[in-house]
Amino acid sequence: MQINDESIGQAAQLLKNGEIAAIPTETVYGLAGNGLSADSVKKIFEAKGRPGDNPLILHISDIDQIFKYAQTVPDLALKLAEKFWPGSLTMIMPKKPIVPYETSGGLDTVAFRMPDNKYTLKLIKLCGFPLAAPSANLSGLPSPTCAEHVYNDMKGKIPLILDGGVCSCGLESTVITFTEKGVKILRPGGVTPEMLGEFCEVEIDKAVTEGLEDNDKALSPGMKYKHYSPKAQVYMIECEDRSIFAEYVNKSFDENTYVLADDTDNIKAKTLPYGSTATSEAAELFAGLRKADEMGAEKVYVMAPKKEGIGLAVYNRLIRAAAFKVIKL
Numbered sequence: 215m216q217i218n219d220e221s222i223g224q225a226a227q228l229l230k231n232g233e234i235a236a237i238p239t240e241t242v243y244g245l246a247g248n249g250l251s252a253d254s255v256k257k258i259f260e261a262k263g264r265p266g267d268n269p270l271i272l273h274i275s276d277i278d279q280i281f282k283y284a285q286t287v288p289d290l291a292l293k294l295a296e297k298f299w300p301g302s303l304t305m306i307m308p309k310k311p312i313v314p315y316e317t318s319g320g321l322d323t324v325a326f327r328m329p330d331n332k333y334t335l336k337l338i339k340l341c342g343f344p345l346a347a348p349s350a351n352l353s354g355l356p357s358p359t360c361a362e363h364v365y366n367d368m369k370g371k372i373p374l375i376l377d378g379g380v381c382s383c384g385l386e387s388t389v390i391t392f393t394e395k396g397v398k399i400l401r402p403g404g405v406t407p408e409m410l411g412e413f414c415e416v417e418i419d420k421a422v423t424e425g426l427e428d429n430d431k432a433l434s435p436g437m438k439y440k441h442y443s444p445k446a447q448v449y450m451i452e453c454e455d456r457s458i459f460a461e462y463v464n465k466s467f468d469e470n471t472y473v474l475a476d477d478t479d480n481i482k483a484k485t486l487p488y489g490s491t492a493t494s495e496a497a498e499l500f501a502g503l504r505k506a507d508e509m510g511a512e513k514v515y516v517m518a519p520k521k522e523g524i525g526l527a528v529y530n531r532l533i534r535a536a537a538f539k540v541i542k543l
């Protein structure tokens with residue numbers, strides 16, 4: 215259903231009744247429920263098939279709401295909220311008891327984000343409670359960047375999808391926790407290390423670009439699960455320039471191979487739309503991976519982005535989609 219003043223009224227009613235609904239944000243679509251209700255949150259985990267120890271983000275519509283749900287709020291959090299909210303930054307803080315452990319995946323901390331979508335913000339206000347919302351995909355699949363992706367994963371499982379068009383960012387938010395001198399990035403996204411670096415020291419968690427060893431503890435539980443995986447095998451090719459990538463692909467493809475590349479790339483294999491800048495790659499990546507499955511792809515080739523700016527976020531999703539297999543040329 216198209217998102218507008220009328221449909222958010224209906225959605226608010228459903229959510230107040232403890233139901234769940236899919237909502238658009240600027241990053242990806244979320245599957246929302248009352249973040250203060252264990253019963254509603256359970257419905258989210260069920261619909262997604264998500265492991266119960268993977269915590270949800272509380273979506274709020276006003277910075278002051280943090281104080282209702284967080285036990286302590288670092289000054290830096292307020293500064294970053296002023297600068298980057300509404301927007302794709304999620305901040306983790308110690309939780310107050312009012313936030314159920316079902317929402318926080320059993321942790322004593324809880325994550326906050328103010329999404330950049332005017333209707334979704336209005337919806338949160340109408341509800342009067344924060345909306346717990348993970349990405350609205352089935353657990354393990356690429357996150358949905360349009361309402362049709364949500365429909366494909368959730369049809370028959372949820373009562374309402376609010377359609378707000380294609381998500382402008384296309385990758386999930388940057389998740390950070392606070393350290394003594396600044397922040398640590400647990401999941402990179404649209405708010406980049408460089409942007410955060412203007413305010414404080416920025417550490418990047420090892421799990422962002424590398425697989426976790428069996429005995430490593432995941433700071434962000436989401437990082438330990440297989441993610442963003444289409445059925446096809448994804449090959450991420452790390453090389454200096456696009457001509458080397460094209461040469462490799464042109465030697466290795468077969469009829470069931472698809473390449474994420476824009477058509478200026480001299481690729482002889484079938485291609486799927488992909489950007490030529492890190493920002494447009496971010497916007498196209500999940501749609502491309504989903505399309506590859508629709509086309510029955512067995513192999514998907516894609517060139518590794520530079521690990522800087524939003525490219526770091528693209529790299530982080532791709533290396534997981536590729537099950538940490540990187541081909542270095």
Ligand code: TXA
Pocket residue numbers: 239241242243244245268269270271302304306318321323324325327329347348349350385386387388389400401433434435436437
């Ligand atoms: O852009 C987004 O963040 C989207 C939209 C819908 O807002 N949401 C989203 O949620 O991506 P989800 O649940 O798919 O990813 C949340 C990530 C997970 O990796 C989770 O483990 C981590 O954030 N996370 C949430 N709360 C946490 C906490 N208290 N401590 C550590 N990690 C946390």
Ligand code: MG
Pocket residue numbers: 348349357386
């Ligand atoms: Mg997700």
